[in-house]
Amino acid sequence: MGQRDKVPPDLPGGTVDLLILKSLAAGTRHGYAIAQSIRASSGEVLELGESSLYTALQRLLLNGWVKDEWGASENNRRARYYTLTPAGRKHLATQMREFDLVMTAIQRVLRTA
Amino acid sequence: MRLFRRLRYLLHRNRRAQELAEELSFHRALAEREERDSGAAPEEASRAVNRLMGNTTLAREAAHHIWFPAAIEGVFQDLRYAWRGLSRSKALLVVACLSLGLSTGFGTALVSVVNAVVLQPVTAARPDALTRLWVGTGNRISWLNLHDICDDTPGVACSGYRIDELMWDRGGEPARIFGQTVSPHYFTMLGINAAAGRVFTAETVRDTPDTVVLTEAFWERQLGSDPGVIGRKLLLTGHPYTVIGILPRGFRSIWGLGIAPSVYLPAGSAARPTTNRRADTEYEILGLPAPGQSLAEFRSRVLARAKGLEAAYPLDNREFARVQTFAFHRFGLFLSSDDPMMRVLLLFASLIVVFVVLLAVVACVNVAGLLVARAMARQREIAIRLSIGCGRMRLARLLLAESLLLALAGVGLGALMSVWLARLLVAVPLPFPVPFEVEVPIDTHLLAYLAMLVGLATVVVGVAPTLQAWRVSVAGGAGLAPRAAGFRRWSLRGALIAGQIAVSTVLLVATTLFVRSLWVASRIDPGFDLDHVATVEADTRSHQLKEAEVTAYYGAAIARLKSLPNVTAVSGAVVVPLSMASIVNSLLVDRGDKDQAVTVNSNWILPDYFRVMGIPLRAGRDFGEADRQSKPRAAIVNETFAHRLFPGRGALGQRVRRPVSTGDPEPWAEIVAVVADSRYLTLGEETRPQVYWPFGPSTGDMTIHVRTETDLGTLARALPEILSGVDSRVTTRARPLRAVMSVALFPAQAAAVVLAALGLVGWALTVAGLYGLVGYTVTRRIPEIGVRVALGASPSNVMRLLLREGLAITFAGLAAGLVLAALVTPFLGMLLSGVPPHDPASFALVAIVLVVTALIASYGPARRGMRLSPVDALRQD
Numbered sequence: 001m002g003q004r005d006k007v008p009p010d011l012p013g014g015t016v017d018l019l020i021l022k023s024l025a026a027g028t029r030h031g032y033a034i035a036q037s038i039r040a041s042s043g044e045v046l047e048l049g050e051s052s053l054y055t056a057l058q059r060l061l062l063n064g065w066v067k068d069e070w071g072a073s074e075n076n077r078r079a080r081y082y083t084l085t086p087a088g089r090k091h092l093a094t095q096m097r098e099f100d101l102v103m104t105a106i107q108r109v110l111r112t113a
Numbered sequence: 114m115r116l117f118r119r120l121r122y123l124l125h126r127n128r129r130a131q132e133l134a135e136e137l138s139f140h141r142a143l144a145e146r147e148e149r150d151s152g153a154a155p156e157e158a159s160r161a162v163n164r165l166m167g168n169t170t171l172a173r174e175a176a177h178h179i180w181f182p183a184a185i186e187g188v189f190q191d192l193r194y195a196w197r198g199l200s201r202s203k204a205l206l207v208v209a210c211l212s213l214g215l216s217t218g219f220g221t222a223l224v225s226v227v228n229a230v231v232l233q234p235v236t237a238a239r240p241d242a243l244t245r246l247w248v249g250t251g252n253r254i255s256w257l258n259l260h261d262i263c264d265d266t267p268g269v270a271c272s273g274y275r276i277d278e279l280m281w282d283r284g285g286e287p288a289r290i291f292g293q294t295v296s297p298h299y300f301t302m303l304g305i306n307a308a309a310g311r312v313f314t315a316e317t318v319r320d321t322p323d324t325v326v327l328t329e330a331f332w333e334r335q336l337g338s339d340p341g342v343i344g345r346k347l348l349l350t351g352h353p354y355t356v357i358g359i360l361p362r363g364f365r366s367i368w369g370l371g372i373a374p375s376v377y378l379p380a381g382s383a384a385r386p387t388t389n390r391r392a393d394t395e396y397e398i399l400g401l402p403a404p405g406q407s408l409a410e411f412r413s414r415v416l417a418r419a420k421g422l423e424a425a426y427p428l429d430n431r432e433f434a435r436v437q438t439f440a441f442h443r444f445g446l447f448l449s450s451d452d453p454m455m456r457v458l459l460l461f462a463s464l465i466v467v468f469v470v471l472l473a474v475v476a477c478v479n480v481a482g483l484l485v486a487r488a489m490a491r492q493r494e495i496a497i498r499l500s501i502g503c504g505r506m507r508l509a510r511l512l513l514a515e516s517l518l519l520a521l522a523g524v525g526l527g528a529l530m531s532v533w534l535a536r537l538l539v540a541v542p543l544p545f546p547v548p549f550e551v552e553v554p555i556d557t558h559l560l561a562y563l564a565m566l567v568g569l570a571t572v573v574v575g576v577a578p579t580l581q582a583w584r585v586s587v588a589g590g591a592g593l594a595p596r597a598a599g600f601r602r603w604s605l606r607g608a609l610i611a612g613q614i615a616v617s618t619v620l621l622v623a624t625t626l627f628v629r630s631l632w633v634a635s636r637i638d639p640g641f642d643l644d645h646v647a648t649v650e651a652d653t654r655s656h657q658l659k660e661a662e663v664t665a666y667y668g669a670a671i672a673r674l675k676s677l678p679n680v681t682a683v684s685g686a687v688v689v690p691l692s693m694a695s696i697v698n699s700l701l702v703d704r705g706d707k708d709q710a711v712t713v714n715s716n717w718i719l720p721d722y723f724r725v726m727g728i729p730l731r732a733g734r735d736f737g738e739a740d741r742q743s744k745p746r747a748a749i750v751n752e753t754f755a756h757r758l759f760p761g762r763g764a765l766g767q768r769v770r771r772p773v774s775t776g777d778p779e780p781w782a783e784i785v786a787v788v789a790d791s792r793y794l795t796l797g798e799e800t801r802p803q804v805y806w807p808f809g810p811s812t813g814d815m816t817i818h819v820r821t822e823t824d825l826g827t828l829a830r831a832l833p834e835i836l837s838g839v840d841s842r843v844t845t846r847a848r849p850l851r852a853v854m855s856v857a858l859f860p861a862q863a864a865a866v867v868l869a870a871l872g873l874v875g876w877a878l879t880v881a882g883l884y885g886l887v888g889y890t891v892t893r894r895i896p897e898i899g900v901r902v903a904l905g906a907s908p909s910n911v912m913r914l915l916l917r918e919g920l921a922i923t924f925a926g927l928a929a930g931l932v933l934a935a936l937v938t939p940f941l942g943m944l945l946s947g948v949p950p951h952d953p954a955s956f957a958l959v960a961i962v963l964v965v966t967a968l969i970a971s972y973g974p975a976r977r978g979m980r981l982s983p984v985d986a987l988r989q990d
Binding site for chain 1: 139
């Protein structure tokens with residue numbers, strides 16, 4: 001399994017939140033689906049562990065960036081579905097801008113050094 | 114918003130935890146299915162998922178701590194545990210709460226009354242900018258001068274004020290109320306708006322002068338909160354005034370100390386000013402320099418105006434071109450004055466706070482003693498906790514949580530009690546007719562004080578048992594080590610009780626000294642006889658008697674009184690000393706080439722006044738009927754006047770006169786007598802020069818003074834009935850002189866009562882503490898006593914043994930307390946009058962009281978010990 005083991009330990013702070021928000025921007029999802037979508041769209045590189053995924057979700061709930069609702073899943077089990085709130089959408093936008101800025105800056109440094 | 118969500122989480126924490134668990138297992142199921150779909154065997158799939166997912170419990174805890182940070186949760190755990198522990202020993206909880214509650218409740222009530230009465234700023238937009246203003250030689254000026262200076266001087270904002278008793282005719286018996294007369298622009302200047310209706314202004318008074326503004330309290334109490342009151346007329350001293358507004362609730366007058374005149378009238382209305390003579394002095398002045406205007410600039414503008422007035426009216430306004438400003442205190446005029454009595458009152462207020470804190474310390478030490486005892490009983494439990502890995506830090510936190518809970522409960526109880534007590538205290542009707550209105554606010558001062566109390570109580574109560582627990586050794590506490598010397602364990606609790614006795618001793622000594630000194634102070638000789646004089650005030654204004662009728666009335670009334678069998682002398686005066694009324698004005702002394710102006714206390718009196726009041730005549734003669742001229746030719750001065758103005762020469766035969774109204778100067782009056790000094794405004798004042806003028810043939814109202822050598826109270830009660838026959842239109846009120854002066858006598862008496870009560874509470878707490886200690890000692894020593902009795906100790910031996918322990922602690926505490934008190938009391942010296950700070954009688958009294966208390970407290974439990982049968986005693990433990 002190698003690279004699928006876990007989230008790289010030094011993923012910049014707040015990145016997990018950003019990834020989850022981004023994944024939810026596409027529509028309402030439950031926790032497992034979020035993890036799946038992140039894994040898929042990262043080309044199987046990023047795997048969110050249970051602890052970091054659900055801790056992050058609680059944090060997002062606390063901050064009011066996502067809201068939760070219980071519903072039936074594809075296989076008819078009860079599952080908690082998360083939806084982005086307007087506040088969350090705004091937060092995602094600013095975070096993405098900031099992230100871009102930082103990433104560009106880091107790349108520039110790496111390239112010149 | 115986040116806080117709100119957190120709270121909602123806390124409310125549903127169980128459901129939330131369940132939801133998370135369900136969500137995690139759902140996730141797990143999906144992950145496992147995926148592993149199986151990709152070809153893994155079921156067990157292997159499960160293992161892979163476990164590896165991938167990590168520790169589910171940790172995940173759950175991490176999620177939980179997002180909502181509820183671990184540090185906070187720890188505190189809650191401590192508190193919950195402490196509560197469980199405390200609720201198991203209900204007796205302790207009750208005693209501790211009562212002990213802390215009583216002392217803090219009593220103390221907080223006093224503090225909140227001081228806060229309510231003293232520490233509230235006057236209602237004004239800029240109270241700190243206000244200044245008191247003297248123009249000319251006295252503190253008051255006439256209405257005409259006031260009008261010219263305050264209403265008609267560019268760049269000067271000032272306002273006149275005076276307070277007096279008004280007769281309010283509401284049909285039936287007229288009521289006496291206090292009214293404040295102020296310049297028409299008073300409210301505008303101070304920046305005060307009405308809560309209902311409007312206040313009067315310079316403009317409204319120009320159109321309709323006879324208007325009145327009410328305080329909220331007067332409107333509520335006297336008019337039943339009548340919503341239709343605005344526009345109605347009040348008949349005040351015979352004149353109808355239209356009510357135009359009600360002041361806001363909690364309005365504080367410029368006087369401070371909760372003094373609240375019921376109504377405000379504009380100067381310049383029908384009945385006010387009371388005279389139109391420029392030389393009369395009626396109004397005091399409050400100035401308000403504009404923002405950016407310096408006090409010096411303000412003063413110089415007033416001075417320029419006063420110079421102009423002196424030049425324009427040289428006869429009326431002698432030495433008028435003198436302006437002095439005095440600081441105005443934001444808590445009111447009373448605190449602005451330099452009256453030594455006021456300073457004493459303030460010191461007294463701060464002293465109360467110190468006492469109250471001491472009292473709280475006594476209570477805390479009391480509770481600490483209980484907790485130490487409890488901690489000792491819990492040694493085994495504590496040792497077990499330590500041995501299974503509870504850190505000593507965590508243990509200390511737990512014990513402090515207990516004391517915090519106790520402090521919160523006790524102080525909370527005290528706070529509730531104090532709100533009730535404070536309301537009760539300020540509602541006590543004062544023994545004199547002062548318009549006094551106070552709201553007891555629950556404000557930041559008070560909350561800060563309560564928070565301080567909780568902190569103090571927690572630390573004082575908690576530290577000792579924590580230290581005790583800290584020393585518990587795992588083996589010894591668990592009962593595995595041999596029971597070593599038991600006495601060693603008593604030391605901390607014994608020291609606590611001794612400390613408590615020491616603090617109580619200081620408290621009691623100081624209280625005793627104060628009560629004694631206030632007792633002496635209330636006995637300060639005012640310079641006249643308080644116990645044989647009644648005063649009679651007659652209301653000649655409600656029915657607007659003509660001047661001649663007023664004069665005739667007083668003549669007839671005095672004649673009637675003189676004919677009474679028990680009455681030895683009758684006289685009259687304009688000012689009753691020590692009654693809050695005063696007339697301070699200027700006087701000219703003949704110095705040959707020029708007149709010297711001096712500021713003096715003044716009074717106008719009838720013949721026989723000194724005999725009635727018992728003021729000794731030092732030299733010369735009393736006034737006679739012949740002296741009662743409208744332009745007096747005779748005057749009497751007090752000794753201070755004579756010494757200060759005619760040192761070494763004798764004042765008799767010297768000449769003085771009043772600065773005159775328009776027209777010719779008054780004739781010189783000869784000083785015909787010198788009388789002994791007496792107090793004028795307050796008991797604590799420095800004596801000032803005083804002049805007595807003969808009451809003229811038609812000078813209006815006076816207070817009649819009646820002297821009797823027999824029962825004063827009965828006479829005073831009978832007088833109105835007797836006088837009603839003189840003129841049915843005039844109602845009278847008669848009171849013993851002491852009652853009229855109760856304003857001046859009140860502070861000393863109130864102080865004595867308050868301190869005595871504080872001392873009493875301290876004493877009660879000490880007794881309770883001592884009683885508890887001895888009782889506990891007996892209980893702990895029961896097996897030992899059993900052994901002693903079995904070996905042949907007699908009941909009296911046991912009794913002695915037990916008493917000795919209580920007394921030893923008492924003497925240790927008492928000795929320390931007396932030394933401490935001796936060190937502390939010299940600092941109180943300036944507050945004590947007539948009692949030395951090391952008054953041996955006070956110290957001895959306290960020592961005796963405490964030893965007797967200790968004996969009584971020890972006797973009960975010791976007797977229980979004495980009666981123990983050895984079999985019962987040995988069976989325990």
